[in-house]
Amino acid sequence: MTTTASPYTVRTAHTADLTPTELHAIRALLDESFDGDFSDEDFEHGLGGMHALVQDDAGRFVAHGAVIMRRVRHRERWLRAGYVEAVGVLPDVRRTGLGGRVMAELERVIDRAYDAGMLSASDEGAALYAARGWQVWGGRVCALGPEGVVRLAEEEGSTWVRAALTPSLDPAFELVFDWRDGDVL
Template identity: 65%
Template sequence: MTDEPERTDRVRTAHTADLAPAALDEIRALLDAAFDGDFSEDDWDHTIGGIHAVVQDEQGLAAHGSVIQRRVLHRGRSLRVGYVEGVAVRADRRRQGLGGRVMEALERVIDRAYVLGALSASDEGAALYAARGWAVWPGRIAALGPHGVVPLPDEEGSTYLRPVVAAGLPDASDALFFDWRGGDLL
């Protein structure tokens, strides 16, 4: 027996509407720190409005990720996509499996509620997603903007998909057209 508080590291999920303002402030602070201050208001807007997976320890929020709904047009069909946002682990808790546990909770939501999962991976996060079976989208990516199609060649190679088993991956010979939003489109 030690004098240290026990770490439970239990993953909890909740919709944004069910999180107290203080919890949202704590999530925002974690994301600001994890992204070295490069987490904009648009990035924050993209992170809220869906299901959050959080891990608390004795020091507070240790890890976070969320999945929000987006629409993706592929071959004339509008797909309901669970889009992963704001995945971060506090610096002192990295490389302890918390990112994987957050993703496991988000993947459960995606697998039960969406046709497809999608995310845009940083260089640092790509290995986590690949190890969990997410696949790099090999085709073209664009967004449907207010004035038409906006190609997103910089997102090609860093956009990962998680197919729901019955649906499989879309045909890569045709582009994925993501819905429009402010800030980074993916």
């Protein structure tokens, strides 16, 4: 899907449909957006799902986000969660609505394809998610690791859920995420 609102074009594409050149440009955008604090594992976590890409009229990627599938156990049920990753906007175009345009595309995918929407927000990104109706998860956050369920107390307070999809989520019950290399969330 592609939409244009001059001078920006927004499109969605699966990782499999991105060229190596595009993936390299996305990685460079994220490195600049995160001021060099975006690891190889962070990039890897954003691959394998749908990407929302914003390009300016010169073809430069200026904003990006991805939604990938994560398995999350809640109340003895494993959910298919659309997990938002790698949301970044270049510094010279921040506060122009591009982050919102990225999130609108990712939310469209989440709402149509997943049981729940979730993400882990930085302090800088929290305002964007709050303004779009996402809510901080008020319960425990855990991961199913090689040694069993491990509590991730440092993720409590920065894990957000998409309120529109989550009326049945109860913070009295923990979220248990699937394990992955690097930072689990």
